[in-house]
Amino acid sequence: MSSKLGGFLSPKKHPLKKFSLLAVLVFSLSPLISKSSEPEPLRxxxxxxxxxxxxxxxxxxxxxxxxxxxxxxxxxxxxxxxxxxxxxxxxxxxxxxxxxxxxxxxxxxxxxxxxxxxxxxxxxxxxxxxxxxxxxxxxxxxxxxDNVQAGVVACEKLAKKIHYRGNLVIINGVSVSSVIERVAGCKSALNKYPNITLLSDRMNGTGSVEGGMEAMTYLMEEYAHIDAVFTINDPTALGALRAAKQAQRSEFVLASVDGSPIAKKTIKENNPWIATAVQRxxxxxxxxxxxxxxxxxxxxxxxxxxxxxxxxxxxx
Known part of the structure; x- marks a missing residue:
């Protein structure tokens, strides 16, 4: 009887041992499990x-x-x-x-x-x-x-190129902070040079090639002589350059903001575009x-x- 009882009880010991072993294993691996199950913050x-x-x-x-x-x-x-x-x-x-x-x-x-x-x-x-x-x-x-600084360095370059005297136009853009700050930076640079006349700063080139062409066409019709042009970005500058080429006008120098690959390439060529303030x-x-x-x-x-x-x- 005792041997049967012992034989009956002995199998119960094994599940307990297995359970204890499993608990230890889970506990020891729990840091790894929790780490791998941490939610990915950027999905x-x-x-x-x-x-x-x-x-x-x-x-x-x-x-x-x-x-x-x-x-x-x-x-x-x-x-x-x-x-x-x-x-x-x-x-x-x-x-x-x-x-x-x-x-x-x-x-x-x-x-x-x-x-x-x-x-x-x-x-x-x-x-x-x-x-x-x-x-x-x-x-x-x-x-x-730093859009103010970008406007400053671009227009300082223009001012130096025209020997700090002459007529300058700004082809503006949509009213967002970056555009407003670039124009403000340009104007702050020009304010130091009383012999530079700002003819216009209200033409909206819409930040595009097409808008730049339209704005520059209007400005060339309005003003017989322009010494310098500042545009708020490179696409506007490219449009202004195309309009000037069509009108056979090349008496001015041009600077912009962006530093796009096409701007860097075009600046190297024989045309009025002399500089772009590079964004990164x-x-x-x-x-x-x-x-x-x-x-x-x-x-x-x-x-x-x-x-x-x-x-x-x-x-x-």
């Missing part, structure tokens, strides 16, 4: 920029995408949109990003202030918002070119993504407004 990004026909914004998007993939252990879903400087279109895009439950939004604001309500809505949904190139009210962080869209985008990932991880980001200085590329 998807929504990007809304002004104009994907502009090489500057194309490079910004490509650099943001590459940086996001490099910082994530898993593929990052990228939602890329162009608002064409249209606020309502951008608001629709940002609402789409919110509905898609992205982790991070990177935007060049169509309107610095009017975009604030949808930025706040995104933040209430737990989405971090990083402004790039243009300020956006209420964004978690902002990374832009790759650095802007990479910095924005790095800050966004840190914020998603709950890390401290002491500097939330970052200015990247431009460098002047000149003829010769």
């Amino acid at each position: 998807s990004i929504g990007i809304s920029v002004a104009d994907l026909g502009n090489p500057y914004f194309v490079q910004l998007v490509e650099s943001a995408t590459a940086k996001a993939q490099a910082l994530s252990q898993h593929p990052v879903k990228m939602l890329i949109r162009s608002d064409a400087y249209d606020l309502e279109r951008q608001i629709t895009q940002l609402n789409e990003f919110i509905e898609q439950d992205v982790d991070l939004i990177v935007l060049t604001a169509a309107d610095e202030y009017k975009v604030a309500p949808v930025v706040a809505r995104a933040q209430r949904a737990g989405i971090k918002v990083i402004a790039v190139d243009v300020n956006a009210q209420g964004a978690d962080a902002t990374v832009t070119t 869209p790759a650095l802007l985008a990479e910095t924005a993504i790095e800050i966004g990932v840190k914020l998603l991880k709950g890390e401290e980001v002491p500097q939330r407004f970052i200015l990247i200085p431009s460098v002047l590329v000149e003829k010769n």
Whole structure:
């Protein structure tokens, strides 16, 4: 009887041992299990920029995408949109990003202030918002070119080239912070030279080749002689150059802001375009993504407004 009882009880000891061994194994592996099951902070990004026909914004998007993939252990879903400087279109895009439950939004604001309500809505949904190139009210962080400095160095170059005297025109653009600051920087440089006359600063070239052509055509019809032209970006400058060529006008020198590949190439050729203040869209985008990932991880980001200085590329 006792031997049967012993034989009956003995199998119960083995499950207990197995259970104890399994518990120890699970406990010892629990740090590894919890680490591998930690949620990936960056799964998807929504990007809304002004104009994907502009090489500057194309490079910004490509650099943001590459940086996001490099910082994530898993593929990052990228939602890329162009608002064409249209606020309502951008608001629709940002609402789409919110509905898609992205982790991070990177935007060049169509309107610095009017975009604030949808930025706040995104933040209430737990989405971090990083402004790039243009300020956006209420964004978690902002990374832009030092646009005032860019305008200063470009117009200082023009002033020097025309020996600090003559007639200068500015082909302006849409009313966003980057454009406003570039024009302000240019004017601050010109204010030091009383013999330079600013003939016009109100023509809106819309930041495009076509707009630059239209604005420059009007200015050449309005003014018989122009010594210098400042445009707020490279596509506008390219349009102005084409209009001048068609009108057989070449008495002026031209400078811009962007530093696009086509600008650098054209500046080397025999034409009035003498300089462009180079923006660094790759650095802007990479910095924005790095800050966004840190914020998603709950890390401290002491500097939330970052200015990247431009460098002047000149003829010769």
